[in-house]
Amino acid sequence: MSVDLKELTDHDHSDECPVCRAQDIVQSALLPAASAWEANDELPHFSVALQGAAELLGVMLEEGISREDIESALGQLLDDIEQRIVEDQVMGGPPKGSA
Numbered sequence: 001m002s003v004d005l006k007e008l009t010d011h012d013h014s015d016e017c018p019v020c021r022a023q024d025i026v027q028s029a030l031l032p033a034a035s036a037w038e039a040n041d042e043l044p045h046f047s048v049a050l051q052g053a054a055e056l057l058g059v060m061l062e063e064g065i066s067r068e069d070i071e072s073a074l075g076q077l078l079d080d081i082e083q084r085i086v087e088d089q090v091m092g093g094p095p096k097g098s099a
């Protein structure tokens with residue numbers, strides 16, 4: 001199975017950018033759901049987030065995408081997120097947990 005991970009990580013700078021749309025879904029639906037599951041089931045903070053991320057990536061492994069490619073793409077995405085966090089803090093953005 002060939003999946004172009006670049007296509008999944010690189011913004012195409014259009015209004016319909018699939019990377020932005022996927023991020024919106026995660027931020028508006030997946031993140032609040034993970035927090036709610038942790039709270040409702042009295043699980044440690046971030047337990048569902050971390051296990052969820054790993055299991056979702058595990059599906060990619062199952063479908064034949066190499067671990068190296070996944071780790072490389074994940075590293076790039078984490079770099080982007082770190083940069084966004086720094087930018088948000090510089091701009092006096094919303095404090096953690098306000099989303």
Ligand SMILES: [Zn+2]
Nearest residue numbers: 011017019020
């Ligand atoms: Zn985008």
